[in-house]
Amino acid sequence: MRIGYGFDIHTFGGIKPLIIGGVQIPHNQGLIAHSNGDLLIHSLIDALLGATAMGDIGTFFPSEDAKYKNVNSRILLKDIWKKIYLKNYYICNIDITIITETPKMSSYIFLMRSNIASDLNIKLDKVSVKSTSSKMIGCIGRKEGIACQSLVMLVKSKKSNKKINKI
DSSP: OEEEEEEEEEEBOSSSOEEETTEEEOOSOOBOOSSSOOHHHHHHHHHHHHHTTOOOHHHHSOTTOGGGTTOOHHHHHHHHHHHHHTTTEEEEEEEEEEEOSSSOOGGGHHHHHHHHHHHHTOOGGGEEEEEEOOTTOHHHHTTSEEEEEEEEEEEEOSSOOOOGGGO
């Protein structure tokens, strides 16, 4: 078994739409980022890479590279998962916590979970997404941005995952 942890935080600002977990959420500001700013997906990618000791999101998708400007982060997640899957790993479970004062996430959680399960070709019950506030403490409490933490547990199989069409 391998466990990975990922964290990401972004500041509100700019004119991009607010996208979290592949869901566009109505809000007066998006998040400042090189890609589309989907910090949930970014933290999940880092957790997956951490579990496999493959580096971090910047190793594969550097912010200096213009081809990743405004890219849909779900594309990046699928790309990383293919690399990990080909190393014979399977996902046991994913546990994600979004930390924000605003906007409220509860209406979007199921769709976020569905997006992740679909992108990783796993069952919905392997994906947990929840949201909490920082109780008005710090930069999140002052509504300056949003943070996200992700944990993943992977197992390595002795069988080959060379049938990539499953992803």
